[in-house]
Every structure is written in structure tokens, then in C-alpha cells.
Amino acid sequence: METILSQLLNGLDKGSAYALIALGLTLIFGTLGVVNFAHGAIFMIGAFCAVTLSRIFSISFETIDPTKTDFLGNPAVIKTPYVEAWFGPEMGHWLIDWSVPLAILFSIPIMIAVGYIMERGLIKHFYKRPHADQILVTFGLAIVLQEVIKYFYGANPISTPAPEAFKGSYDFGALLGFEANRIVYPYWRLVYFMFAAVVISAVFSFLRFTTFGMVVRAGMADRETVGLLGINIDRRFTFMFGLAAAVAGTAGVMYAPVLSPNYHMGMDFLVLSFVVVVVGGMGSLPGAVAAGFLLGVLESFASMNEVKSIIPGIDQIIIYVVAIVILLTRPRGLMGKKGVMED
Amino acid sequence: MLGLNKTDSKFLLIVIALTMLTPFLMQPFAEGSGLAQFNGGYPDLMQKVAIFGIFAVGFNILFGLTGYLSFGHAAFLGIGSYSAVWMFKLLTMNVIPGILLAMVVSGLFALAIGYVSLRRSGIYFSILTLAFAQMCYKMAYSVLTPITNGETGLQLSLDDPRILDGAAQSGSLPVTNLFGLAMNSTYKLEALGRVFTFSVGYYFCAVIAIIAFYMAIRIFRSPFGMMLRAVKSNQNRMKFTGLDPKPYTLAAFVISGMYAGLAGGLLAAMDPLAGADRMLWTASGEVVIMTILGGAGTLMGPVLGAGVIKYLENIFSKINESVLHSWFHWLPDGIEEVVVWVFARFTGEGWHLTLGVTFMLVVTFLPGGLVEGLKRVSDRLKRGNKKRDKYDDPDPEHHPDPSKHVV
Numbered sequence: 001m002e003t004i005l006s007q008l009l010n011g012l013d014k015g016s017a018y019a020l021i022a023l024g025l026t027l028i029f030g031t032l033g034v035v036n037f038a039h040g041a042i043f044m045i046g047a048f049c050a051v052t053l054s055r056i057f058s059i060s061f062e063t064i065d066p067t068k069t070d071f072l073g074n075p076a077v078i079k080t081p082y083v084e085a086w087f088g089p090e091m092g093h094w095l096i097d098w099s100v101p102l103a104i105l106f107s108i109p110i111m112i113a114v115g116y117i118m119e120r121g122l123i124k125h126f127y128k129r130p131h132a133d134q135i136l137v138t139f140g141l142a143i144v145l146q147e148v149i150k151y152f153y154g155a156n157p158i159s160t161p162a163p164e165a166f167k168g169s170y171d172f173g174a175l176l177g178f179e180a181n182r183i184v185y186p187y188w189r190l191v192y193f194m195f196a197a198v199v200i201s202a203v204f205s206f207l208r209f210t211t212f213g214m215v216v217r218a219g220m221a222d223r224e225t226v227g228l229l230g231i232n233i234d235r236r237f238t239f240m241f242g243l244a245a246a247v248a249g250t251a252g253v254m255y256a257p258v259l260s261p262n263y264h265m266g267m268d269f270l271v272l273s274f275v276v277v278v279v280g281g282m283g284s285l286p287g288a289v290a291a292g293f294l295l296g297v298l299e300s301f302a303s304m305n306e307v308k309s310i311i312p313g314i315d316q317i318i319i320y321v322v323a324i325v326i327l328l329t330r331p332r333g334l335m336g337k338k339g340v341m342e343d
Numbered sequence: 344m345l346g347l348n349k350t351d352s353k354f355l356l357i358v359i360a361l362t363m364l365t366p367f368l369m370q371p372f373a374e375g376s377g378l379a380q381f382n383g384g385y386p387d388l389m390q391k392v393a394i395f396g397i398f399a400v401g402f403n404i405l406f407g408l409t410g411y412l413s414f415g416h417a418a419f420l421g422i423g424s425y426s427a428v429w430m431f432k433l434l435t436m437n438v439i440p441g442i443l444l445a446m447v448v449s450g451l452f453a454l455a456i457g458y459v460s461l462r463r464s465g466i467y468f469s470i471l472t473l474a475f476a477q478m479c480y481k482m483a484y485s486v487l488t489p490i491t492n493g494e495t496g497l498q499l500s501l502d503d504p505r506i507l508d509g510a511a512q513s514g515s516l517p518v519t520n521l522f523g524l525a526m527n528s529t530y531k532l533e534a535l536g537r538v539f540t541f542s543v544g545y546y547f548c549a550v551i552a553i554i555a556f557y558m559a560i561r562i563f564r565s566p567f568g569m570m571l572r573a574v575k576s577n578q579n580r581m582k583f584t585g586l587d588p589k590p591y592t593l594a595a596f597v598i599s600g601m602y603a604g605l606a607g608g609l610l611a612a613m614d615p616l617a618g619a620d621r622m623l624w625t626a627s628g629e630v631v632i633m634t635i636l637g638g639a640g641t642l643m644g645p646v647l648g649a650g651v652i653k654y655l656e657n658i659f660s661k662i663n664e665s666v667l668h669s670w671f672h673w674l675p676d677g678i679e680e681v682v683v684w685v686f687a688r689f690t691g692e693g694w695h696l697t698l699g700v701t702f703m704l705v706v707t708f709l710p711g712g713l714v715e716g717l718k719r720v721s722d723r724l725k726r727g728n729k730k731r732d733k734y735d736d737p738d739p740e741h742h743p744d745p746s747k748h749v750v
Contacts, residue, residue, distance in 0.1 A: 035466055125707065131466055132412045136635055137706045139628060143699030151693065271477055271624055278470045313486025320478040324459065327471060331463060 006185070007300045013189040013258065015296020016196030020251035021273035022280060022288040023200060024244035030220050030283040031240045034123050035131050037138040040270025041145040042245050045114060046252025047261035048149055049107035051158050054099035057083050098163045103253045108246050115245025119238050142266065150263040157260035162188040192254050199247060200289055206243075207285070216240055220283075275323045281336025291334055295319050351560055354642070358556060362549040365389055366539045369654075381658055386529060386542035388657045392650045393548035394609045397555045399633040399645030401602020404562060405595050406631070407640035408571035414469045414627050415456070415476030419449040419600045421483065421622030423607025425491055428617045432503040436517045438526065438547070438612040445608025446601045452479075453600025457593050464578075476624055483619040496618030519612050521547055526613060544613050551609060552646075555602060560642060562598070571595050603630075632702050638712030647713055652698065659694035663687075 025039050060079040068076040084092030095102070122141065126134045169184040207213035219226045219233045226233045252261075259265065276295055280287030301307060303315035314321075326333065344352040361368065369389060370382050402416050423445035430441035460471040483491040491497055499516050519526045526544040533539075562568050570591045573581045578588050611617050620626075629652070637648025667683045667690070674682060689697045709716050 122703075122707075129710075132410070133706055133710065135412065135466075135469065136631065137703055139631075140699045140703035140706060143695055144703070147693060147696040147699060151688065151696075267625065271473060274470055275474055278467060282466070313482060316481035316485045317478045320474040320481075323474050324471065324478075327463060327467060328459060331467070 003304060003306075004301075007304055008297060009185045009189075011297030011300035012293070013192045013296075014299060015293035016193050017251055017255050017258075017269070017292075018273055018276045018296050019289045019292025020196055020199060021248055021269055022276040022292045023203060023285060024248040024251075025273055025277050026280070026283060026285055026288040027203070027244040027247070028241060029277070030285070031216060031237050032119075032123070032127065034126060035134045035138070036123070037135055037270065038118065038141040038145065039138075039244075039248055040266035040268070040273065041142040042111065042114065042248045042266075043252040043255075043269055044149060044261070044263070044266030045145065046107055046111060046249030047160075047256045047259075047265065048153060048252075049110055049249065050100050050103040050160050050253045050256035051153065051261055053103040053106045054096065054160055057081065057096045057099050061085070097165075100160060100162055100253065100257055103256075104250050107249050107253050111246040111249030112242040114249070115242035116238060118245070119241040123241070142270070146263050146266060153261075153263065155263060157262040159260040160256040162191075162257035166191055188257050192258065195254050196251070199250065203243070203247060204285065212236065272319060275319055279323050279326050279333050281333030284333070284335040287333060287335030295322060298322060345557070347560060347564070351564065355553075355557060355560065358643075358646075359553055362393070362553055363546075365392075365549070366541055366545070370537055370539055372537075386527075386540055386545050388653060389542070389545045390548050390609075390613050391653045391657075393545065393552040394606050394613070395630070395633065395649040395653055396646040397548075397552050397609070398603055398606035398630050399637070399649045400555060400559045401599040401606070402630050403599075403634050403639060403641075403645040404559060404571075404602065405599040406634060407645075408563070408568060408575060409592050409595050410575035411461070411464065411592065411596070412469050412631070413460075413472040413596075413599075414624060414631065415472030415474075415479075416599065416603050416630055417624065417626035418456075418476040418479040418622045419453055419603035420607040420610070420626065421479065421617065421619065422452050423449045423604030424611040424617035424621055425483070425497060425607075426604070427608035427611035428497045428499070428615055429490075431499060431519060431611070431615050432497075432505070434506055436505065436519050438519050438521055438608075441519075441612060442551075442605060442608040445604045445611070447604075449604025449607065450597055450601040453597045453604075454593075457596035457600065461589065461592055461596060473624055473627070476622060476627055480619055480622040480624075483622060491617075491619060494619070496616050496620075498616045519615055548609055548613070551605070555605065556642075556646070563642060567591065567594070632698070634712075636702060636705050636712055638714030641712070641714045644712050644714045651713070655697065656694060659690050659697060660692070662690040 021039065021043055024042070025036060028034055028036050028039070058081050060081045062077050062079055064075045065078045081092055081096060083095050086092070087095065118141070122137065123134075126137060166187040169186045170190060207217060215226065215231055215233070216236055219231075219236065223233055272295075273292075276291045277288050279295065280289070280291030298318055299315065302318040307314060330336075344355075347355060366389065372382050398416075398420060402413070405416075406412055426448040427438075427441035427445040430444045434440055456472065456475045460468055460475065463471060484493060501516065505517070521543070524543050526547065527542070529540050529542040531538055531540055570581075570586065570588075573586070574588045574592055581588050607617075607621065610621070633648035633652050634645045635648070636651065637646065638644030667686050668679070671679045671682050671686075687693070689700075705712060711718075
């Protein structure tokens with residue numbers, strides 16, 4: 001019982017990441033009808049936004065402290081970050097500590113700009129082209145973005161710690177009446193899960209309860225008619241692209257402490273999130289979210305030692321096995337609609 | 344000749360001449376001259392061009408003809424490599440049985456994977472093949488370690504049985520050979536201030552590549568190839584005429600899988616080790632890029648694409664900042680720094696950037712790839728800038744849009 005619960009919790013944060021990326025993918029796919037292979041790269045850019053902000057905050061100037069010496073006997077050099085000098089030591093330290101959550105605010109305008117430029121500059125010209133061409137051109141774009149990141153940040157993973165306040169784990173077991181320290185869950189992953197829940201519900205309510213969202217949904221159903229009603233649907237779709245980029249980007253920002261950002265994480269997540277989208281059903285937002293959580297949880301169950309001893313290596317391939325089985329039994333995925341991508 | 348019509352025979356002869364003369368053609372610059380680093384005439388690179396040419400030609404039989412975009416073809420490459428290395432370990436260092444086994448095994452895998460994947464089309468097909476390839480990769484990396492030797496990769500060792508070769512020579516690993524002719528033996532010819540390298544391995548690959556290319560021509564020109572084009576242009580019409588597209592598509596998938604396995608077997612024959620990295624999905628992406636860059640659905644395109652990409656990969660990645668400085672030293676200082684900085688981003692370590700940008704430009708502006716680009720240039724030269732007549736275009740009703748993909 002305890003193992004099952006703790007595995008369920010472990011699956012949630014990975015599932016959240018899958019769900020967030022898949023949500024953006026499906027959003028772009030459902031509104032613009034574009035298969036975007038560069039979406040993983042957007043997630044990666046988000047993660048590197050967190051790295052960038054924490055580096056900006058840690059820019060320091062050096063002062064020589066004559067009272068102390070280093071191990072060679074020279075006067076010691078003390079590095080003081082500028083933020084501490086400007087805002088006072090406490091505030092400065094707090095800023096450095098909280099750089100990852102603050103990077104969300106920092107990344108949203110960047111992500112929206114990235115999404116806007118991508119849509120206006122490149123993807124706009126591919127609406128009428130076959131899906132194969134869209135896949136190929138965005139794949140090329142993903143390679144380019146990956147290389148740019150590699151140039152600026154190097155090829156090694158950069159560890160980006162979460163704020164001090166979220167270090168350590170929460171003892172879930174005690175809450176539910178089990179023994180202490182049986183079911184523990186890192187605070188940051190809890191935060192990540194809550195963040196994902198908030199973002200997903202925000203996107204859904206935005207589409208469900210606002211006029212703007214209504215128009216977008218109408219455009220998903222029948223683009224031409226909405227255009228005939230005198231609404232500039234293209235502009236709204238561009239906005240949706242920016243929104244999807246922002247969702248993926250903030251997901252990347254928050255994921256930085258879980259997995260140290262490296263230049264090929266985008267590609268790794270892309271394959272998985274595509275599998276998630278296809279399992280959920282092309283063009284179905286709830287399907288993408290459900291499939292994301294489902295696959296995340298399944299993956300963490302498969303990595304239990306009890307399961308591994310029965311079927312060795314199942315943790316590596318469970319996602320693909322599930323995807324293949326689901327696609328063959330339910331060709332449109334879990335919640336796919338008829339007539340999407342079936343030409 | 345050989346069941347080809349006149350133009351195709353000419354075409355094949357040109358290809359044969361080009362492949363046979365590659366050691367000369369890829370070595371245009373004198374040793375020690377400033378341009379010597381653009382020489383690509385060393386065996387390693389020439390073999391790679393031939394091998395990846397085979398891979399891309401096979402991929403093109405599936406994608407170029409039927410329009411099914413597979414993102415998992417590297418799996419067959421990896422499977423072929425593993426099978427060939429096992430053959431070298433168990434039976435003999437002769438490359439022929441290894442390559443045959445590689446083709447058979449990857450063909451079987453392609454049959455299984457294709458049977459399942461081809462139930463869906465379009466993006467679903469791409470994702471399914473991608474999922475299968477990643478699955479093979481992960482399994483080769485972890486579960487199947489007894490067969491694939493996990494992260495280290497499968498290598499030859501001194502205590503392999505090698506039933507046909509008899510007792511191992513003491514001390515050193517045996518080399519792959521063709522009936523005693525070692526694959527890594529080379530003959531260097533010095534002439535005209537240049538060094539031409541003739542390697543057994545390259546010529547072996549080249550002969551196989553020519554045979555593979557000839558097979559591809561025959562497939563393109565056969566009624567079977569016609570069926571595959573029908574699958575691409577309109578499956579419904581095909582069904583209405585009473586033809587089932589499925590077996591044809593599956594056959595194309597298996598053939599292209601066998602081509603990939605052949606390429607993998609050759610890779611192992613040139614350098615007898617096989618690693619799981621060959622099955623990564625980025626490797627599948629690479630063959631897609633080659634095919635598109637050259638021109639999908641054309642005969643020469645994939646070979647051209649493979650050649651261009653492998654050449655750039657090897658040559659561009661060798662250009663570093665000092666080389667660039669030696670090129671641009673005649674510029675004023677400030678400008679030189681800027682120019683070198685810009686070029687350095689696209690060469691050396693950054694050659695993937697060049698690849699990505701080139702690929703994007705090709706997909707956007709030249710959907711038919713380099714072959715179409717060359718054709719446009721030659722048309723322009725022939726016709727001059729004459730305004731095209733509207734009757735030059737064939738009747739669109741009876742000639743469906745050729746660039747339409749199924750995906």
C-alpha cells in the first residue's frame with residue numbers, strides 16, 4: 001500500500017511535465033493544425049530561462065578582504081553579488097535563492113515573444129503545406145535552437161537548485177496514518193504538481209469561460225466561418241501559439257530543479273510528449289492531460305523493483321509499449337475526435 | 344541494358360563511373376595547398392557516403408514513393424550492425440555472411456514493425472515508428488545487454504569462437520575481410536602532387552551501393568513502384584480500382600528496412616563494433632534530412648543528400664578558428680574578428696547549426712530538394728528568362744500535384 005502510494009506520487013510530477021508539454025502541443029495542433037517538432041525546444045528554452053536568471057542574480061564583484069587570507073597566504077578575495085550590494089544582503093540572498101520561481105515572471109514575456117516570432121516568421125507559411133513538411137521544418141528549427149543553447153551554455157547539465165524553503169521532503173505517510181518516513185515526497189515536486197494543476201486549469205477555464213476562448217474554440221471547429229463573421233482569427237491563433245509557448249516554457253522553468261537543464265532535454269521530452277499526445281488523441285486537450293498523467297504514473301510504477309524483477313527493463317519501454325497498444329486498440333487515442341489527422 | 348531503358352542505362356553508367364572515380368573526384372586539391380582540408384578522399388568518409396547513400400536510397404523507397412514518413416528507420420540500421428557483428432563473432436570474419444544476416448534480420452524486424460505501424464497513416468504512423476525505434480534503442484541499452492553489450496557496444500574479442508576461421512591468431516584481433524582481402528587495406532597513389540587513396544573497404548561498399556542503386560531504379564520503374572506512387576497520390580482511388588494498398592506499402596517498408604539493415608551491416612563490416620547510439624531517433628532524423636535535402640521521390644536525390652551531409656559533417660567540423668583566421672587575414676582587423684566569429688558559429692563545433700539552417704531553407708523554398716534546385720537552374724540556363732506560358736503547365740486535373748504527401 002505504502003509503495004503504491006509513493007509511486008503514485010512520484011509519477012505525478014513527471015506526469016505533470018508530460019501533461020504540460022502535451023497540452024501546448026495539442027493546443028497548437030488543434031488551433032493551427034500544425035505539427036510542431038520544435039515544442040520540446042521551447043520547453044528547453046524555458047528551463048534555460050531559469051538558469052539565466054539565477055546567473056544574472058549571481059553576477060558578483062570582487063573585493064579584497066585584508067583581514068583574511070586564503071590557503072596560499074594571499075589576501076582573500078570575497079565575491080559579493082550585485083543584488084546583495086543593491087538590495088541589502090537579506091533581500092539579495094532571497095532573490096538568488098528564489099531565482100527559479102521568479103524566472104517564471106521573467107520567462108513569460110520571453111516565451112510569448114519566442115512563440116510569436118516562430119509563428120509569424122516560419123509556421124505561418126506552413127499552414128497549407130502537408131504535415132510532413134511541417135514536421136521537417138520544425139525539426140530543423142529544433143536542431144537550430146538546440147545548437148544555439150549549446151553555444152551559450154555549453155554541453156554539460158547545469159544544476160539549478162530550488163529555493164531553500166522547498167528543500168527536504170514532506171512526510172505524507174504521517175498524514176495518512178502510516179508510520180513516519182514511509183512515504184516521503186520532496187517539497188519541490190509537490191510545488192511542481194500544484195503549479196501544473198493551476199496552469200492546466202487556467203488554460204481550460206480560459207478556453208471555456210472567456211469570449212476569446214470561445215472564439216478560438218469556434219475557430220478550431222471551423223476557421224472559415226469565424227473569419228466570415230468578421231473576426232481576425234489569425235491574430236487570435238498567433239496569440240494561442242504564444243500561450244502554448246508560455247505554457248511549455250514555464251513548465252521548463254519549474255522543471256529545472258528536478259532535472260538539471262542540458263541542451264538535449266528538449267529532444268528527449270519531445271519524443272515522449274508526442275507519444276503522450278498521440279495516446280491522448282490528436283486535438284483533444286483533456287486527452288493530452290489525462291494521457292500525460294497516466295503515462296507518468298505508469299512509468300513510475302514500472303520502475304518499482306517488484307515489477308522490474310518480473311519483467312526486467314520494463315521501466316525503460318513501458319511508455320512505448322502502452323502507446324503502441326493503445327494506438328492499435330483505439331486508433332484515435334483515448335479521446336481523439338473523428339476526422340482529425342486522418343487524411 | 345540489364346532491363347533498363349536508354350536514359351536509365353546512361354544514368355546508371357554515369358553513377359557507376361562517379362562511384363568508381365570517387366577517390367579522384369573527392370581529392371581535387373593538391374596536398375599542402377590552402378584548400379587541402381576540403382579534400383574528402385579518405386576511406387572513412389568515402390565509405391560513409393556510400394553506406395549512408397544506401398540507407399537514404401532505401402528510405403526513399405518508402406518515403407519518396409509512398410509518402411509514409413517513418414521516424415524510426417535508424418532502428419533497422421542498428422539491428423543490422425548488431426547482427427553483422429554477431430556473425431563476425433560466431434562464424435567468420437568474412438563480410439558476406441554478416442551482411443546477408445543483417446539484411447535478413449532487419450527485414451524480419453521491419454516486417455513485424457511495419458505490420459503494426461502501417462495500420463495507421465499520417466502523423467500516427469510517424470509516431471508509431473518513432474516509438475518502436477525508441478523502444479529498440481532502450482532495450483538494446485538496458486534489457487538486452489547479453490546480446491547488445493549495453494552502453495559499451497558490441498565488440499569483437501579474442502576468445503570468440505569464429506567457427507570457420509579456425510584458431511585465432513595470437514595477440515591481435517582479426518580484421519574483417521572479403522575472402523582474405525582485408526577491408527582496411529589501402530593502396531596510395533601519388534600523382535599530380537596529390538595523394539589518391541584506394542581502399543578495399545570503399546570499393547566493396549561502392550559495388551554494393553551500385554547494386555542497391557540498380558535495384559532501386561528497377562523498383563522505381565516497375566509496376567510495383569507504380570503501385571507505391573498510387574498509394575502516395577490517392578489511396579481511395581486505388582481502393583476503388585480494386586487494389587489493396589496495404590501489401591504494397593508493407594512490402595515497401597520491408598524493402599527499405601532491408602536497405603537500412605544492409606547499410607548497418609556494411610557499417611559493422613568497415614568497423615566491427617555496434618552501439619545502441621546508431622538507433623537513436625536523431626539518427627532516424629538524419630536519414631530523413633538526407634532524403635529531403637537531396638530530393639524525396641527522385642533516384643539521385645538521396646545519394647546526393649547523403650554525400651553532401653556526410654561531406655559537410657566531416658569537413659565543416661574540422662574548420663576551427665585558426666583556419667578561419669588564415670582565410671580572412673587580409674581583412675581589416677575589426678572586420679576580420681566579426682567575420683571569423685560569424686563563420687566560427689557555423690563551422691567546427693557548430694556544424695549542426697549549418698545543417699539545421701540549410702535543412703529549414705530547403706524545406707521552405709525547395710520542397711523538391713537539391714535535385715529540383717539543379718533542375719531549375721538548368722531550365723533557367725536552357726530557356727533563359729523567358730516568361731512561362733500558362734500552357735506549359737500540365738493539366739492539373741489529370742496530373743495530381745506531385746508534391747502532395749500522404750502524411
